[in-house]
Amino acid sequence: MHLHTVIVGAGISGLLLARILHDHGARVTVLEKSRGFGGRLSTKRVGDAVFDQGAQYFTVKDPRFAAWVEKWERAGLVAPWPGTEPTRYIGRPSMTAVPKALAEGLDVKREHKVTALGCCGDHWCVDVENHGCMRAERLILTAPVPQCLAMLKAGDFVVPEPLLSRLRAVSYDPCLALLVTVAGRTRLPATGLRREHGAIRWAADNQAKGVSPNVTAVTLHLSPEFSAAHYGRTEAEVLDLVRAEAEELIGAPIVGATLHRWKFSHVRETFPEPFVWWPEESLGFAGDAFGGPKVEGAAISAISLAERVKEELDAEG
Numbered sequence: 001m002h003l004h005t006v007i008v009g010a011g012i013s014g015l016l017l018a019r020i021l022h023d024h025g026a027r028v029t030v031l032e033k034s035r036g037f038g039g040r041l042s043t044k045r046v047g048d049a050v051f052d053q054g055a056q057y058f059t060v061k062d063p064r065f066a067a068w069v070e071k072w073e074r075a076g077l078v079a080p081w082p083g084t085e086p087t088r089y090i091g092r093p094s095m096t097a098v099p100k101a102l103a104e105g106l107d108v109k110r111e112h113k114v115t116a117l118g119c120c121g122d123h124w125c126v127d128v129e130n131h132g133c134m135r136a137e138r139l140i141l142t143a144p145v146p147q148c149l150a151m152l153k154a155g156d157f158v159v160p161e162p163l164l165s166r167l168r169a170v171s172y173d174p175c176l177a178l179l180v181t182v183a184g185r186t187r188l189p190a191t192g193l194r195r196e197h198g199a200i201r202w203a204a205d206n207q208a209k210g211v212s213p214n215v216t217a218v219t220l221h222l223s224p225e226f227s228a229a230h231y232g233r234t235e236a237e238v239l240d241l242v243r244a245e246a247e248e249l250i251g252a253p254i255v256g257a258t259l260h261r262w263k264f265s266h267v268r269e270t271f272p273e274p275f276v277w278w279p280e281e282s283l284g285f286a287g288d289a290f291g292g293p294k295v296e297g298a299a300i301s302a303i304s305l306a307e308r309v310k311e312e313l314d315a316e317g
């Protein structure tokens with residue numbers, strides 16, 4: 001019987017790792033603090049309006065990721081975004097399609113927030129809010145790095161130098177996502193609009209994208225500078241600040257707005273290697289902080305660490 005592997009985080013990296021290790025015969029449990037699958041691949045429903053509120057699309061360069069994307073495309077979970085060159089892929093019906101499919105048949109415990117990670121002799125004690133302690137012989141962390149370090153600190157686990165300093169150097173930009181419904185049609189390009197200036201960095205019409213069939217629903221991502229400066233403001237305050245710019249871009253009046261705060265959105269400073277594996281402690285780190293600051297980077301990190309862990313599984317027999 002293989003040792004129990006616990007993965008913290010059900011984003012694309014945690015789920016891909018879990019899928020690969022499970023399919024290789026490992027005993028894997030994924031712990032996820034939120035109610036959904038996908039982490040920063042996230043879809044929000046507000047009434048009849050549907051929004052991709054995190055990653056908007058992904059690109060593919062590495063053949064190891066391309067092999068997965070081909071499978072997802074054949075299964076109808078992703079499709080090229082018509083009119084994009086080089087090709088951008090979008091989820092069908094939304095960006096959470098792939099995480100949901102990856103999670104099928106896996107032991108993924110949602111609404112399980114890990115609060116502390118401590119080393120107890122030959123195994124890990126994983127403290128989960130309202131659920132007590134879970135034992136793990138192998139631990140893989142895919143949450144944003146500052147959150148992983150906080151969990152280890154809360155469990156009195158000391159990460160030695162120089163690894164600690166290298167992990168602490170990883171940093172992320174915040175992103176305020178303003179999800180708005182508008183009266184009538186938008187004049188946004190069907191493949192979204194990226195801007196270099198102003199408070200709004202990205203605007204996409206989820207109806208044109210096929211995500212929100214019945215309601216005109218627009219995702220607005222505000223710039224890192226604006227998001228950092230106004231992170232603590234209320235929904236109404238943020239809307240007030242960007243309404244004129246937004247309506248000018250969209251070409252229609254805003255009738256409803258919901259604010260989502262991404263404290264850790266894009267990785268600004270990445271770790272120099274695609275994953276961390278520490279065999280003496282059976283502890284690993286993966287995610288976009290390691291493989292590169294996008295969906296593909298997170299996936300490559302997961303695929304690379306999975307290859308390393310598979311060697312150990314093979315040795316366990």
Ligand SMILES: Cc1cc2nc3c(=O)[nH]c(=O)nc-3n(C[C@H](O)[C@H](O)[C@H](O)COP(=O)(O)OP(=O)(O)OC[C@H]3O[C@@H](n4cnc5c(N)ncnc54)[C@H](O)[C@@H]3O)c2cc1C
Nearest residue numbers: 009011012013033039040055056114143265287288294295
């Ligand atoms: C606004 C925004 C726009 C983006 N746009 C794009 C884009 O267009 N294209 C692109 O390629 N990439 C984009 N990205 C980046 C992309 O979404 C990420 O690089 C990728 O999804 C990261 O995946 P991950 O698995 O590494 O991390 P995550 O998706 O963050 O997964 C980590 C998981 O850990 C969970 N977690 C955290 N703490 C705990 C805890 N204590 N206990 C249990 N679980 C915990 C989280 O809830 C989360 O589900 C965007 C990101 C954001 C936020």
